Amino acid sequence: MLTSLPLLAAAAAAAIQGVNAADADSWRSRSIYQIVTDRFAPPSSDAPALTSGLVSPYTCAAGAGTYCGGNWRSIIDKLDYIEGMGFDAIWISPISLNIDYATHWGWGYHGYWVIDQTKLNAHFGDGDDLAALVTALHDRDMLLMVDIVVNDVAATSTSTYTSTSALQSGGYLFTEEEYYHPLCWVDENNQTSAEDCWMGDSNVPLMDVNTENSYVISTYETWISELVSNYSIDGLRLDAARNVRAAFWPGFCSAAGVFCIGEVFSGSTSSVAEYQTGGYLDATLNYPWYYALTNAFSPTKSMSSLISYVSQITSEFSNTAVLGNFLENQDNTRFRNVTTDAQQAYNALVGQFLFDGIPIVYYGQEQEISFGSTDPYNRNALWEVGYGTTTTSKYMTTLNKIRSALVSSSCAQLNCSSSYLDDKSTVISSTSNDVAIRKGPIIISLTNRGASASSATFSITGTTWSGGVAIVDLLSCSTGTTNSDGSISVTYSSAAGYGRPYVFALAADAASLGLCSTSTTASSTTVQSTSTSTSAKTTTTATSASTTSAAAASCTAVAVTFNEVVTTTYGETIKISGNATALGSWDTSKAITLSAANYTSSDHLWHVTVNLTPGSTVLYKFINEAVDGTISWESDPNRSFTVTSGCTAETVGDTWR
Incomplete structure (x- = not known):
């Protein structure tokens, strides 16, 4: 049965009334867990959300492209899992009605082959089910971001006439040829083509919606306003934002009245930044930083590229605090295909979470999934892997805790001149393999040397800290002191886990943040390294350009x-x-x-x-x-x-x- 989005059951509507709209400021402190609804959590007859009525008849093989049964209520069943890692927002895949038959490329389980934006995809549930998810999230003070597709409509053929006739017979939206641009296949290297031509291919043509048409504009703005209002949606992720004329977005996002973050799939910092500096969108997914991290922490090891991107991003975007930082998603390869080195992956994760912006983790990243290099194999069913605690999920929990403490603090209590969220990251030291980035009261030390690197020392200058002061690595809670000139010497060795990352803070600041207790010893609990040769506890010192391991007697586990x-x-x-x-x-x-x-x-x-x-x-x-x-x-x-x-x-x- 097709459900029109504005029509919401009275009980469900009452249950989610009164939730304030979330703007950019409401989102910048959040940490987002991205979900492909069909693939995140299976329906269950005995789970709290009782999803047995929506069990899909299809088996789950990522390569087959079928529906696997995940839905909005099964997400509710796993909110403890998400919140337990410290995430306080989720982004779900598109909710609108898709073509409902097998194509050469499979089914529309992912949500991006929309045929009518104003109707729900019944495979995921109805209006009551979506409302139940919103209520469950808001009860936990978590936010919901919904993926939105406005650029195109899935067609039955490459003939606009034939396809719109099919839409008319189904009673769907945008049934006239004038609502679409004429057929031409998109060339992403040409912006005019990107905005006016069709995505997809002859197997699944995606008709390019004419967002210059006044009826299309008013229809979209009315729909998004009612959708956000009726379901108390907190934010929108705008699919293929650069394939829609930029001038369309301000009116659409104003009608929505919530935070809008767009997908501008490009490694060109200036091209992506223009959507924010030009006032078109609140923010974009941070593709420049994605390319910086994947280039730096991979076999090619281009740290110089990352350093360059830091400067570009912080100078060309007007509000870096709301950019979406990610390492993998439904369109890009799983990061463990970029590198198999656990320490490189750890460094990249720290860069994802603590650089300017909002961390966005793609479902399964925490499970260290190493398969899924391309679509559709990077969209596997998570329940086939499991929801266990991994080294990476522990890292994420720690990083979310650190970031949460930082964003809720102020310079009145810490040694900083600008708050963590307001301060823009600055490179203070670097080598061909290492970089130290200052942000607010912390110094992030990253290296791409990897788990099996040779012993080496990285000297971090420009800390602005005094000499001989106590410091703490917030990742391991190990302690040390600065050198006489205020610098920090990091030694990479077998005992110290070779190429592991560090997040340094003054010991006094760590205490004020409530991190690593107030201890100045190495006996605090630490996140374990994934290297089998790594000491379970290490103490970072910098008094004589060296790093020493904690005594074995301090080890409790x-x-x-x-x-x-x-x-x-x-x-x-x-x-x-x-x-x-x-x-x-x-x-x-x-x-x-x-x-x-x-x-x-x-x-x-x-x-x-x-x-x-x-x-x-x-x-x-x-x-x-x-x-x-x-x-x-x-x-x-x-x-x-x-x-x-x-x-x-x-x-x-x-x-x-």
Whole structure:
């Protein structure tokens, strides 16, 4: 059944009334988790949102391009998962009605093959379901951003007459030929062509909507105003923003009355910045920074490009605080295809979260998904990988905590002249492999040396800090002091995890922020490095251009990675259970779930990292949990492992028996 967007059930409308519209200032402090609705969370008959009525009949194979069953209520089921990592906003894929048949490229599960903007896509639910999602988010003080498609309408053929006739027979929007530009295939290298020609191809032609037409303009503005008002939507992500004439956007966004961030798919900083400086959009996705990060933290290792982009972005955009920073999305490759080096990925993540702008994490990035280099393979069902805790999800939780503390602070309590959000990032030191960026009260130290780099030292000058003052790395909570001239010396070594990132703050500022407690020792809890040779705790010092490791006696836990090679089928989950508290004390309901993020057709690897007591001997077994909850233990005897009495992370490799 087709649901017209403005028609909202009275009960649902009442439930979401009174929520204030969110402008750019409301969004700049947020951290966004991006969702492809159909692929994020499966429907369930026993989950809180009771989504069993919307179960899709299709199997989920990313390459097949079918609907897999995810919907607005199944997102509600996983809000604890999203919020638990520190995200306080979500962006969902387009909600409007798409073509509903199999094409050469599959189905419109992604939401971008719209045929009528004013009707909901019933595969995701109805008006009550969308309203329920909004209410669930607002109850948690989380915001909703909806992906909007106005540039084109999916066609049945390359004939505008034939396609509009089909739209007329279906009772859809924009049924006259005058509402579209004549057929010409888009050339993205030519701006006129980008605005006036058709996207897609002969298999799925996307008719280019004529946004100069007065009826089209008024219809779009009326629709978006009612949509935002009726559902209390907080923000809009505008698909293919550069393919619509720029002058269309101010009226559309004014009618919406909420934050508008547009997709301007270009690495040219000036071309992207023009949409903000020209007053067309509040913000854009930060494609220049995306290219900076993917170039710097990859086998090509172009740190000079990143340094150049820092200067371009901070000088050419008028409001960098609201740019959308990302490493992967539904159009771009999964970042673990850019680099397989865990330390490079960690550095890029820090750059994504703490550089000027709003961090946007694409669903599954936290699961370290390494497959999905192109569309549609980068749009896999997340439930096939799982929702376990990974090293990267822990990093994200820590980075969101750091960023949240920074954005809620002021220079009245910290050593800074401009607040974190208002201050623009500045490069203060760099080498061909390293860069130090100052932003507000912190100094971000990034390197592309990688996990297996040679020992080296990076001297960070221009800190403006006094000599001999106590500093803290907010990522690991390790401590040190500045050199006599206020500089910081970072040593990359095996003990320090080689190429790991740092986020330095004065110890007094860290205490004011409520980060890393108020301790000045190296015994604070730290985010573990993914390098198997990394010390679990390190102390960064800078008094004599060196870095020293914390004494083994200060170590209260050792990061142990369990690798299990086991062949599984769809819906099965591998867990580990053992006598240690950290392994659930043999209680299968508390068993630790392994991640299948690195599982491939040739390498059936499941893995998890657990903090265990140094010197302890643990007994454990792996279990296979079927989709119906049935537990199967591997065969006897129990496995046994003695944890090192030192602090060095360890890896245990096993095969199912």
